[in-house]
Amino acid sequence: xxxxxxxxxxxxxxxxxxxxxxxxxxxxxxxxxxxxxxxxxxxxxxxxxxxxxxxxxxxxxxxxxxxxxxxxxxxxxxxxxxxxxxxxxxxxxxxxxxxxxxxxxxxxxxxx
Amino acid sequence: xxxxxxxxxxxxxxxxxxxxxxxxxxxxxxxxxxxxxxxxxxxxxxxxxxxxxxxxxxxxxxxxxxxxxxxxxxxxxxxxxxxxxxxxxxxxxxxxxxxxxxxxxxxxxxxx
Numbered sequence: 379x380x381x382x383x384x385x386x387x388x389x390x391x392x393x394x395x396x397x398x399x400x401x402x403x404x405x406x407x408x409x410x411x412x413x414x415x416x417x418x419x420x421x422x423x424x425x426x427x428x429x430x431x432x433x434x435x436x437x438x439x440x441x442x443x444x445x446x447x448x449x450x451x452x453x454x455x456x457x458x459x460x461x462x463x464x465x466x467x468x469x470x471x472x473x474x475x476x477x478x479x480x481x482x483x484x485x486x487x488x489x490x
Numbered sequence: 491x492x493x494x495x496x497x498x499x500x501x502x503x504x505x506x507x508x509x510x511x512x513x514x515x516x517x518x519x520x521x522x523x524x525x526x527x528x529x530x531x532x533x534x535x536x537x538x539x540x541x542x543x544x545x546x547x548x549x550x551x552x553x554x555x556x557x558x559x560x561x562x563x564x565x566x567x568x569x570x571x572x573x574x575x576x577x578x579x580x581x582x583x584x585x586x587x588x589x590x591x592x593x594x595x596x597x598x599x600x601x602x
Contacts, residue, residue, distance in 0.1 A: 409587070409588050411588065411589075411590075413590075419594070420577075420592045420593065420594040420595065421528075421534060421577065421590075421592040422592070423589050423590060423591065426587040426588055426589055428587065433587040434585060434587040434589050467531070469533055469534070473588055475588070476581070476585075476586060476587055476588030477522050477539075477581065477588060478536065478539075479536070479588060479590060480536065481533040481534050481535070482533060483532065483533050484532075484533050486531075
């Protein structure tokens, strides 16, 4: 069964550093997403991406965040200058249509 | 008012029990509804979509009441492996990008 993959599984970084989280969505999917989940809290939408551009973003997704699909397979989330409160699990997801969203295993980001 | 509200539980039930979870959503224009399951420190996994007519998948039955803005999940004959957090998820009416709004989840612990 096809699945969304993410690397790394765990990333530790110092406050103020840039991080790039990587994802490979399911190959025939057209819609791509990033979500985050702070420990003990609910899953929160960050951004959706379709047709090589951002289609929707949340208030969380400020100027420190960016997404890119640099080639036909990868989908990345960049945080330019990490803060302590960026520590969370980041989930990449994809779907064929805007429903039936499948999630990757997540990257645990720890900012120290 | 939260967009999607769930009783966080935990629900502690014996094997074989029937358990029901409820969820309410605030946006009457919401268009699609799902139950996801999340195991500890893992990604959300789609359990089932929820339709107005109600739908069943084995031991799991989901119901939607649009008038009351209420969604339910019934699990019959609980198994130890059903222990997880169950997430009520909605696509808001304002979005056509597949953005998902998550409830905080209801934790189920099935005991032998």
